Amino acid sequence: MVLGITPIACLALLLYCLEKFAAKAVRESGSYLVIYLSLGAAILGVSSLLFSFLGIGARDDVLERRNRACLIAIVGALLGAAFCVAGGNIGEGPGIAAVLESAGAALITWFFLWYFADLLSGISDRITVERDDGSGVRLAGLLAANGVLLGAAAAGDWIPGRLLHDFALSAWPALLLSGSAIVVERISTPRTSVARSALAASAYLLAAGAWVAHRGLGS
Helix, strand or coil: CHHHHHHHHHHHHHHHHHHHHECHHHHCCHHHHHHHHHHHHHHHHHHHHHHHHHCCCHHHHHHHCCCHHHHHHHHHHHHHHHHHHHHHCCECCCCHHHHHHHHHHHHHHHHHHHHHHHHHHCHHHHHHCCCCHHHHHHHHHHHHHHHHHHHHHHCCCCCCCCHHHHHHHHHHHHHHHHHHHHHHHHHCCCCCCHHHHHHHHHHHHHHHHHHHHHHCCCC
16 A cells, blocks of 8 residues: 555655746646656656665565565655656756756666665665664665755756756765765664664754755755
8 A cells, every 4th residue: 555655645746846846838738747747757667666676676575575664665765766856847948858867867866875875784685684674764764865855956947068067066965964874874783773763764854854945956
């Protein structure tokens, strides 16, 4: 049930951003809204298929093995990816190509930071092998928070030739947050309570939200 509801919630988030913050031509056209929402759904679908390459799979770990820690992590991953896609749709731009480049920059960076965090902390093994709920909560918080940071970095009006420069100027806190999360994972154990893990995940999200509120969307 949770795996079914979460993608719907992600699409609702994307639809809200399209209706409120997308380019004027998109906001004023129902057909454009459908096209861009469908594009976002396709990107999220492809992204979810890539989760298994980072050690966490919905079908194998959640549906077949009933791994609750993995379910929690996947919920956070879906939300993080949705934030990246939503951010890529915010602002004026020349069309679908601009959205693909903006959302693509955010998602590629997001996946890289996930891989980087897992490589240096081994958190996916704690989730899939040890079934540690606390690790699932912490990873979910990190992935969602990085999605907030990177989605905000990808947002804004399109300026030709400035995407990577402007994105890098706004996206660096995600690297700092991921480094902090690695330190947290190295001092955490499978006995770390879910309550303490929830505090860590909340801290990631609060830090991301505070930065976006301070810096704003885009550069």
